[in-house]
Amino acid sequence: MGNTTQSYRDTWAEVNLDYLYDNTVSICKHLPDNTNVFAAVKANAYGHGDIQTASTVLEAGAHGLVVAFLDEAIALRKSGIIAPILVLGSTRARDAGVAAEHHISLAVYQIEWLKEAIPMIAPNDSLRVHIKCDTGMGRIGLKESAEVREMEKILLASNQLFFEGIFTHFATADQHDSNYYQTQLNTFKSLLSSLKTRPTYIHAANSAAALFHNDAIFNTVRIGIALYGLSPSEEMKPLFPFQRKEVLSLHTKITHIKQICTGESVGYGAGYTATSDEWIATVPIGYADGWIRKLQGQEVLAEGERVPIVGRICMDQTMVKLPRHMPLGTEITLIGAQGTQFISIDEIAEKLETINYEVTCLITPRVPRVYVRENGVGKSVSMSRKE
Ligand SMILES: Cc1ncc(COP(=O)(O)O)c(C=O)c1O
Structure with a gap:
């Protein structure tokens, strides 16, 4: 995850760290002063590359990072990141002792877990924990004030555990109808009022809550999708409070081109048959790269024009119908801009009948990430592809 190993392949995802930096600055500016922004860099930073993403957002003003699993947190620590990280x-x-050793904070929501974890922590170490409250997401978390109070009591009594935070997660913050959101917020406030102390970090808001509601900031927010220049939902798109810039684009190059005659077919199942003499290009990307078979028929960009994918997408290759001959090596953009044309991540999500989050997470590690940073300190362009 996150490493820029050398690649010899004409397919790459470009991650524009300048855009990531700008989105982060815009988010920080939008929030009340002194709000701690924890950037969600789980799942390899939603497919963008965890280490490069983490370094950029921290430089741009994020206070800490959130991930889903301890493995992800340790990988970030091993890369030299010293900012707060919450699992x-x-x-x-x-594994509580390992987390403590790496100064990684954990979400806690079971009393039995605490009892099992305490003996795992070295005598001189202390594990930072955030109490997770389930206010309506129905996933993990404590639901009752009495449970929260009991957990706080155990935390305050233990030298091995440090009560660093408390949080919840919204299920519907990205929808216009805010009834369920309000109920969750009220439940969280009521759980907070049962505490005897105030931990350092109190957080509830994801991108949607932080950007489109102003009543759930407390002193900390957890922002994911908006950092990457994407909207948490279609509904929220027109309300976006800043000019977002999509960070990830996806590219490949023509590796073969041929003219086929009327009646000739292309791909597995001979799924496409030419109705006239046609130029067909092959590009080296397929479903094993996350460019999945449901994208058959999707348009891509060649010489600034939209052209369709024809036939079934293979594991490693895809065929595209061109309006004319184009040279080998011509760049094909699957996500992103060419000339005046733009294929957004949302367009791909719509074709796949899914959400933009899933599109970037789907791009597999086999696709090298190329990091572009032109305006930042040091003006670096980190290329993991061998041209
Ligand atoms: C607990 C939690 N907090 C924050 C986030 C970030 O959400 P978003 O990407 O919508 O900002 C997520 C994302 O899945 C999450 O699960």
Whole structure:
């Protein structure tokens, strides 16, 4: 994850770190002063590359990072990141000592877990924990004030555990109808009022809540999708409070081109048959790269024009119908801009009948990430592709 190893392939995802930096600055500016922004860099930063993403957002003003699993947090620590990191999901109690050793904070939501975890932590170490409250997401978390109070009591009594934070997660913050959101917020406030102390970080807001509601900021927010220049939902798109810039684009190059005659077919199942003499180009990307078979028929960009994918997408290759001959090596953009044309991540999500989050997460590690940073300190362009 996150490493720029050398690649010899004409397919790459470009990650524009200048855009990521700008989106982060815009988010920080939009929030009340002194709000701690924890950037969600789980799942390899939603497919963008965890280490490069983390370094950029921290430089742009993020205070800390959130991930889903301890493995992800340790990878970030090993890369030299010293900012606070919180694991949002489940961690095995027997791994509590490892988390403490790496100064990684964990979400906690079971009393039995605490009892099992305490003996795993070295005598001189202390594990930072955030109490997770389930106010309506129905996933993980404590639901009752009495449970929260009991957990706080155990935390305050233990030298091995440090009560660093408390949080919840919204299920519907990205929808116009705010009834369910308000109920969750009220439940969280009521759970907070049962505490005797105030931990350092109190957080509820994801991108949608932080950008489109102003009543759930507390002193900390957890922002994912908006950093990457994407909207949490179609509904929220027109309300976006700043000019967002999509960070990830996806590209490949023509590796073969041929003219086929009327009646000739292309791909597995001979799924496409030419109705006239046609130019067909082959590009080296397929479903094993996350460019999945449901994208058959999707348009891509060649010489600034929209052209269709024809036939079934193969594991490693895809065929495209061109309006004319184009040279080998011509760049094909699957996501992003060419000339005046733009294929957004949302367009791909719509074709796949899914959400933009899933599109970027789907792009597999086989696709090298190329990091572009032109305006930042040092003006670096980190290329993981061998041209
Ligand atoms: C617990 C939690 N907090 C924050 C986030 C970030 O959400 P978003 O990407 O919508 O900002 C997520 C994303 O899945 C999450 O699960």
